[in-house]
Amino acid sequence: MTSAVAARAARRVHAEPAKRAWIFRMTWPRAYLLSFVAIGAFAAAYRLLFGLGAATNLSDRWPWGIWVWWDVMTGVALAGGGYSMALMVNFLGREKWKSLERAAFLTSLIGYLLVVGGLFLDLGRWTNVWRVPLFWTGNPHSVMFELVWCVSGYTFIQIVEFGHIFVERVKAPRLSALLHKIYAPVLIVGVILPFLHQSALGSLYVIAKGRLDPLWWSMLLPVFFLMSSFFIGPAMVTAEGFLSARFRGHRPPVKVLGQMVRLSGALMMVYFALKVFDLASRGVMGNLFDGSIRSLLFLAEIGLGILLPAFLFLNPRTRRSPRYLVIGATMAVVGLALNRGNVVFAGMAAAAHGATYLPSLMEVAVTIGLVAAGILVYAFVVDNFPIIPEGQSETPASAQAVTRSRPYTVFVPKPRIRSEDPPPPGS
Amino acid sequence: MLSDVTESERDSVAQQGISRRKFLGLCPVALASVATVGQSSTAVVDDKSRQLAKEHGNDPALLVDLTKCVGCGACVDACKKKNALEVRADQPASGPNAVLASSNWTVVESHNVGEEVSPVKRQCMHCLEPACASVCFVKALVKTEAGPVTYDPNKCIGCRFCLMACPFGIPTFDWDATLGQVSKCNMCVDRTSQGLPTACAEACPSGALTFGHRVDLLAEAHSRMTADPGKYVDHVYGESEVGGTSVLYISDVPFEKLGFVSLGKEPLPEYTWRITRWIPPVAMGLGAALVALYARRMKVLEEEGEILRAGREGL
Numbered sequence: 137m138t139s140a141v142a143a144r145a146a147r148r149v150h151a152e153p154a155k156r157a158w159i160f161r162m163t164w165p166r167a168y169l170l171s172f173v174a175i176g177a178f179a180a181a182y183r184l185l186f187g188l189g190a191a192t193n194l195s196d197r198w199p200w201g202i203w204v205w206w207d208v209m210t211g212v213a214l215a216g217g218g219y220s221m222a223l224m225v226n227f228l229g230r231e232k233w234k235s236l237e238r239a240a241f242l243t244s245l246i247g248y249l250l251v252v253g254g255l256f257l258d259l260g261r262w263t264n265v266w267r268v269p270l271f272w273t274g275n276p277h278s279v280m281f282e283l284v285w286c287v288s289g290y291t292f293i294q295i296v297e298f299g300h301i302f303v304e305r306v307k308a309p310r311l312s313a314l315l316h317k318i319y320a321p322v323l324i325v326g327v328i329l330p331f332l333h334q335s336a337l338g339s340l341y342v343i344a345k346g347r348l349d350p351l352w353w354s355m356l357l358p359v360f361f362l363m364s365s366f367f368i369g370p371a372m373v374t375a376e377g378f379l380s381a382r383f384r385g386h387r388p389p390v391k392v393l394g395q396m397v398r399l400s401g402a403l404m405m406v407y408f409a410l411k412v413f414d415l416a417s418r419g420v421m422g423n424l425f426d427g428s429i430r431s432l433l434f435l436a437e438i439g440l441g442i443l444l445p446a447f448l449f450l451n452p453r454t455r456r457s458p459r460y461l462v463i464g465a466t467m468a469v470v471g472l473a474l475n476r477g478n479v480v481f482a483g484m485a486a487a488a489h490g491a492t493y494l495p496s497l498m499e500v501a502v503t504i505g506l507v508a509a510g511i512l513v514y515a516f517v518v519d520n521f522p523i524i525p526e527g528q529s530e531t532p533a534s535a536q537a538v539t540r541s542r543p544y545t546v547f548v549p550k551p552r553i554r555s556e557d558p559p560p561p562g563s
Numbered sequence: 564m565l566s567d568v569t570e571s572e573r574d575s576v577a578q579q580g581i582s583r584r585k586f587l588g589l590c591p592v593a594l595a596s597v598a599t600v601g602q603s604s605t606a607v608v609d610d611k612s613r614q615l616a617k618e619h620g621n622d623p624a625l626l627v628d629l630t631k632c633v634g635c636g637a638c639v640d641a642c643k644k645k646n647a648l649e650v651r652a653d654q655p656a657s658g659p660n661a662v663l664a665s666s667n668w669t670v671v672e673s674h675n676v677g678e679e680v681s682p683v684k685r686q687c688m689h690c691l692e693p694a695c696a697s698v699c700f701v702k703a704l705v706k707t708e709a710g711p712v713t714y715d716p717n718k719c720i721g722c723r724f725c726l727m728a729c730p731f732g733i734p735t736f737d738w739d740a741t742l743g744q745v746s747k748c749n750m751c752v753d754r755t756s757q758g759l760p761t762a763c764a765e766a767c768p769s770g771a772l773t774f775g776h777r778v779d780l781l782a783e784a785h786s787r788m789t790a791d792p793g794k795y796v797d798h799v800y801g802e803s804e805v806g807g808t809s810v811l812y813i814s815d816v817p818f819e820k821l822g823f824v825s826l827g828k829e830p831l832p833e834y835t836w837r838i839t840r841w842i843p844p845v846a847m848g849l850g851a852a853l854v855a856l857y858a859r860r861m862k863v864l865e866e867e868g869e870i871l872r873a874g875r876e877g878l
Contacts, residue, residue: 189738196664196735199726227856229863260721260736260743267701267718278700279835280724282842324853328846342834343694343728346826358838487732
């Protein structure tokens with residue numbers, strides 16, 4: 137069976153790009169995802185036509201909810217893998233990580249497109265959105281100004297960057313030449329903008345001094361948000377690498393992933409030290425141990441989301457074990473979502489004066505629909521463009537023989553192939 | 564032999580990477596010290612609030628003397644009439660459940676203090692340096708030249724950052740409409756710009772509301788407090804809160820018992836500004852560093868390529 141797949145892959149490699157058909161394999165998981173997208177699209181349309189009150193459980197006490205937490209705050213941070221990989225590979229000499237750059241970069245691009253979508257759906261007066269590009273009428277002192285401009289600018293930059301992958305398959309010589317010419321400046325702006333808006337997401341809450349709980353309110357919020365978006369990058373690439381390896385039937389590049397998460401682990405320790413310093417310097421260390429729900433949430437965020445993954449990433453033995461690598465990466469991602477949730481919900485609960493918020497079904501449907509759309513787009517792009525390298529030394533030898541000539545290969549295994557896979561990593 | 568050279572070249576790239584990683588780790592520490600050192604001293608804050616008070620001395624302002632308020636709700640009715648606001652059962656404008664909302668730009672809350680019920684009128688405080696306007700990036704909420712903080716629904720995109728930012732929890736959103744608006748008191752800007760008092764001040768039968776210039780009302784508040792020692796709490800709420808507000812309160816009941824939040828003297832936008840002013844230098848510094856790093860990497864790659872080419876030709 138493996139040799140049949142290899143032969144198929146070989147045909148693919150040698151076929152002319154123009155003759156290759158666009159693939160979208162329909163599988164059961166994908167059918168489910170499509171139905172989630174349809175439900176989400178319906179909820180989104182309903183929300184735009186009938187208003188925020190009709191579709192959401194938001195209120196004057198809880199003006200920001202699950203969309204701000206997940207679609208914006210967490211989404212932008214989890215997409216941080218794009219700029220952190222770009223910085224490490226293209227500027228700081230981590231050439232060996234280049235093979236994973238495209239996957240990180242694709243997640244980032246899709247993440248940002250979803251963020252822009254989520255942000256738009258959250259606008260109560262969305263018909264006035266055309267005013268946003270009129271920057272000379274805007275207020276540059278607002279953090280939202282910085283955020284919106286950097287997020288939309290970076291999304292555009294990423295679309296341009298994706299052009300390089302696009303022209304590998306779709307022949308467009310003029311576009312290709314233009315992209316080549318602007319490659320370096322695009323790369324540089326593509327690192328500056330994320331630094332600005334990742335930190336801006338934290339700066340948003342600086343004005344909420346007195347409303348945001350002192351466990352989270354800090355003048356260092358922008359630094360914390362920036363750092364966490366950076367160190368979550370490799371963790372996200374790892375989690376995603378394992379997921380995609382599972383579904384596509386190849387082995388994840390554990391060695392390179394281990395090198396990457398080591399950097400995350402080191403930055404997590406710096407982050408932890410800074411958090412301790414921050415709490416101590418503001419004299420709120422005592423609040424940590426008052427047994428309140430928010431103190432427990434804070435401890436969970438630091439313990440499970442920072443210290444545990446940092447330990448697993450820094451310890452050479454756990455770093456080389458696929459199992460612990462996945463556990464560490466998953467905990468880091470969960471910890472990050474928890475941190476953003478703590479800022480958006482737990483930290484603001486006291487300012488809501490007892491009012492509660494639970495997202496409505498429509499809010500949840502929109503969020504799930506956006507995530508499902510993201511996964512489908514990811515799957516489609518990976519099926520049709522050379523994103524995930526398959527010729528690494530850790531893949532089966534037969535596949536290696538086919539792909540040696542090219543760094544990237546479009547490789548479409550049948551779903552059945554998984555039964556004949558090499559034993560799953562970690563066993 | 565030749566491949567050894569390439570390996571050592573690669574190693575040197577890797578070693579550079581390690582030292583850069585240390586550098587990367589130091590960046591946030593440097594930022595942290597900047598952010599911490601950037602705290603304003605009390606002297607600076609006092610200077611700032613004196614300057615704000617001077618600048619806005621002639622702004623239209625409202626003095627609320629809570630000792631004179633009888634809780635009749637005439638101000639609420641006048642406000643609704645003036646601004647054509649609905650009366651809604653689900654948004655009570657007076658009593659224990661009174662809540663600022665899309666149809667209530669002002670409310671009279673009742674707070675139980677011991678045996679007695681104390682009425683408290685609430686509306687936008689019209690900060691001298693408003694957080695809501697500072698975060699509004701389409702300038703729908705602005706601090707007008709004359710003083711009142713006003714809202715323009717044609718500019719608003721409905722991001723609700725103002726609701727998050729206001730330390731008093733004043734702006735509200737009309738959740739029921741397809742395209743809801745932010746609503747809050749605009750200090751009857753059409754009336755006050757002509758020197759007329761606000762609708763609520765004009766309607767108040769008990770003398771609890773006084774309309775005038777901010778500097779005069781501050782003097783009036785302090786003279787009432789000295790004229791009747793012991794009657795009032797020794798604090799004019801709004802004189803220095805978040806840099807000062809144009810609505811001022813005096814009371815015989817401690818403010819914290821009436822639901823007033825305790826706030827510092829520094830205007831909240833200052834906190835954001837202490838961060839956002841670093842954006843241009845950080846962006847430029849980062850850009851310069853990236854250009855240098857990229858150029859260096861290109862050089863290393865080129866040298867490596869030449870060595871490889873030389874190796875192939877040699878073989």
